[in-house]
Amino acid sequence: MRQLPLPLAGRGQGWGYFHSRVGAMTHALAVTDLEVVFDRFRALKGVSIAVQPGESFGLVGESGSGKSTLLRAVAGLAPVTAGTIALDGKQLGRRRDKAFYRQVQMVFQDPYGSLHPRQTVDRLLQEPLAIHGIGDGEQRIRRALDEVGLGSGFRFRYSHQLSGGQRQRVAIARALILEPSILLLDEPTSALDASVQAEVLNLLEQVRRARGLTFLMVSHDLAVVTHMCGRLAVMQNGEVVETLAAPDLAAHRVENDYTRRLLKASEGFARAG
Amino acid sequence: MNKAAMSGNLLDIEDLRVTFPTRTGRIEAVRGVSFALGRERLGIVGESGSGKSQTGRAIMGLTPPQAEVLAKTLAFDGLDLLALPPRERRALRGKRIAMILQDPKYSLDPVMTIGRQIIETLRTHERVTKAEARERALDMLAAVQIRDPKRVFDLHPHEVSGGMGQRAMIAMMLIAGPELMIADEPTSALDVTVQLDVLAILDRLVAERGMGLIFISHDLRLVSSFCDRVVVMYAGKVVEQLKASELSRAEHPYTRGLLDCMPKIGADRHPLPVLQRQAEWAQ
Ligand SMILES: Nc1ncnc2c1ncn2[C@@H]1O[C@H](COP(=O)(O)OP(=O)(O)OP(=O)(O)O)[C@@H](O)[C@H]1O
Ligand SMILES: Nc1ncnc2c1ncn2[C@@H]1O[C@H](COP(=O)(O)OP(=O)(O)OP(=O)(O)O)[C@@H](O)[C@H]1O
Numbered sequence: 001m002r003q004l005p006l007p008l009a010g011r012g013q014g015w016g017y018f019h020s021r022v023g024a025m026t027h028a029l030a031v032t033d034l035e036v037v038f039d040r041f042r043a044l045k046g047v048s049i050a051v052q053p054g055e056s057f058g059l060v061g062e063s064g065s066g067k068s069t070l071l072r073a074v075a076g077l078a079p080v081t082a083g084t085i086a087l088d089g090k091q092l093g094r095r096r097d098k099a100f101y102r103q104v105q106m107v108f109q110d111p112y113g114s115l116h117p118r119q120t121v122d123r124l125l126q127e128p129l130a131i132h133g134i135g136d137g138e139q140r141i142r143r144a145l146d147e148v149g150l151g152s153g154f155r156f157r158y159s160h161q162l163s164g165g166q167r168q169r170v171a172i173a174r175a176l177i178l179e180p181s182i183l184l185l186d187e188p189t190s191a192l193d194a195s196v197q198a199e200v201l202n203l204l205e206q207v208r209r210a211r212g213l214t215f216l217m218v219s220h221d222l223a224v225v226t227h228m229c230g231r232l233a234v235m236q237n238g239e240v241v242e243t244l245a246a247p248d249l250a251a252h253r254v255e256n257d258y259t260r261r262l263l264k265a266s267e268g269f270a271r272a273g
Numbered sequence: 274m275n276k277a278a279m280s281g282n283l284l285d286i287e288d289l290r291v292t293f294p295t296r297t298g299r300i301e302a303v304r305g306v307s308f309a310l311g312r313e314r315l316g317i318v319g320e321s322g323s324g325k326s327q328t329g330r331a332i333m334g335l336t337p338p339q340a341e342v343l344a345k346t347l348a349f350d351g352l353d354l355l356a357l358p359p360r361e362r363r364a365l366r367g368k369r370i371a372m373i374l375q376d377p378k379y380s381l382d383p384v385m386t387i388g389r390q391i392i393e394t395l396r397t398h399e400r401v402t403k404a405e406a407r408e409r410a411l412d413m414l415a416a417v418q419i420r421d422p423k424r425v426f427d428l429h430p431h432e433v434s435g436g437m438g439q440r441a442m443i444a445m446m447l448i449a450g451p452e453l454m455i456a457d458e459p460t461s462a463l464d465v466t467v468q469l470d471v472l473a474i475l476d477r478l479v480a481e482r483g484m485g486l487i488f489i490s491h492d493l494r495l496v497s498s499f500c501d502r503v504v505v506m507y508a509g510k511v512v513e514q515l516k517a518s519e520l521s522r523a524e525h526p527y528t529r530g531l532l533d534c535m536p537k538i539g540a541d542r543h544p545l546p547v548l549q550r551q552a553e554w555a556q
């Protein structure tokens with residue numbers, strides 16, 4: 001039997017209204033027909049995805065296909081020319097306010113570019129707390145560093161003194177420190193070695209469960225995506241070419257040719273001849 | 274004649290050490306690394322912070338100035354790199370030894386277009402006309418599977434995607450035709466199909482031109498299918514060296530742990546197993 005998750009809508013409102021309310025209310029994040037244009041280049045050509053509260057949704061696809069642009073558009077950092085973005089059913093305007101960033105945090109793809117090299121880890125973690133006027137900084141910083149597996153010995157290092165993986169852990173700690181409900185994760189572990197990747201993935205799953213977080217996560221590693229996400233969208237050349245459940249991907253039940261090529265390439269390098 | 278020249282290796286490293294003095298004490302990033310490289314594909318794997326990049330940078334001569342580099346042997350094609358005058362060392366860099374840095378966007382000049390950066394690299398090492406340089410830069414961008422080379426040629430680094438920046442960096446490093454290539458996580462930002470295309474380019478350079486390749490990566494599945502040999506690093510040291518095809522039969526518990534903690538398509542392991550690090554691995 002199918003169960004409707006929400007109480008019935010008020011009298012006098014037709015099914016259409018009810019249906020769209022359910023759709024809008026159930027989605028933590030809904031992106032509809034989104035267009036992003038840089039100069040004259042269309043980076044996103046009518047992209048739609050919908051993510052349930054507490055869901056972990058993956059984005060995979062071609063390099064340059066617009067995955068980061070989609071995340072950046074949600075974060076208010078890309079030139080949207082058409083389409084809508086809604087959080088918890090409420091459509092977002094052009095500007096993102098402070099409250100938005102307490103709710104939505106992003107971990108950027110590039111752990112070098114996103115952390116100021118001349119700041120200590122401590123400063124980098126203090127900053128968001130100061131911006132949002134949060135008091136119990138000391139405790140939050142210690143907990144955040146602990147959560148990402150960086151001992152207190154790292155706290156007063158400058159970010160340029162850290163290895164690639166150590167920087168990415170600082171970036172994740174910084175995103176978590178505001179206790180957001182939605183995390184936009186752009187290749188959060190592609191700079192990490194396998195052992196730290198496993199730790200960070202476990203950490204992300206654990207905080208997602210503990211805090212009921214919603215993830216929108218980009219990764220080019222299909223094993224990581226199928227491990228972390230329930231559903232995913234495959235992107236190519238500014239478009240979503242297929243949306244499917246992770247178990248279907250794992251079982252090679254895919255419809256699109258490009259998705260099939262990705263799966264094949266995931267098997268590793270094969271020397272010709 | 275010195276030992277390296279006699280060995281016939283492209284690269285000989287014995288007891289390499291890289292140490293950073295900091296306010297809170299000395300950080301020993303590399304602690305006595307030794308290996309040799311022929312005209313082959315050598316993988317370096319190891320956990321974050323284990324000294325992979327600093328090993329590559331020391332070979333390349335790109336160690337930060339405040340750090341101290343020591344080695345019993347650090348020889349490229351019989352040349353003692355640590356004794357070489359700075360001018361000659363610089364001349365090697367980019368021309369005979371190239372390194373694809375782990376942090377492409379950080380290493381590209383933010384105020385110069387991608388195309389100009391590739392052209393400038395080419396023209397510091399070869400005398401070519403402007404038109405020819407442009408032609409070759411565009412060809413190189415196409416070779417690394419950039420969809421629209423002409424558009425990307427005129428973009429600045431902040432205007433390209435992560436994987437496009439990484440490929441621009443690869444194009445820049447390949448264009449001078451180096452004999453030794455150190456590729457530090459060269460494909461970590463690429464989707465898997467493009468990743469294989471880039472590996473095929475590197476593979477051809479090794480097979481056809483006899484280039485030596487050091488391939489630093491945390492992707493063990495990729496390393497085992499692509500490289501000839503693998504060096505496993507832990508806490509600044511080499512803990513194991515083995516044939517890439519035998520990686521799955523590695524003996525060191527660290528290497529075994531690394532293999533085990535990778536997620537696999539279709540496997541349902543929550544949480545993933547993690548490494549239980551042992552103090553004695555670092556000794
Ligand atoms: N500021 C910008 N100016 C011009 N073009 C841009 C800008 N930012 C992104 N683009 C273009 O938009 C396209 C999509 O880029 P995006 O970074 O979203 O790709 P991606 O899917 O994240 O790729 P990757 O997997 O390589 O990170 C690229 O062609 C890129 O050149
Ligand atoms: N400028 C610096 N000052 C002090 N310590 C540094 C500096 N650069 C690197 N280190 C330290 O040297 C060690 C080795 O760093 P390296 O970058 O070689 O690691 P890695 O194996 O490449 O790691 P990753 O896989 O994360 O890139 C790390 O512990 C790092 O913190």
Ligand SMILES: [Mg+2]
Nearest residue numbers: 068109434435
């Ligand atoms: Mg991206």
Ligand SMILES: [Mg+2]
Nearest residue numbers: 164325326375
């Ligand atoms: Mg590194």
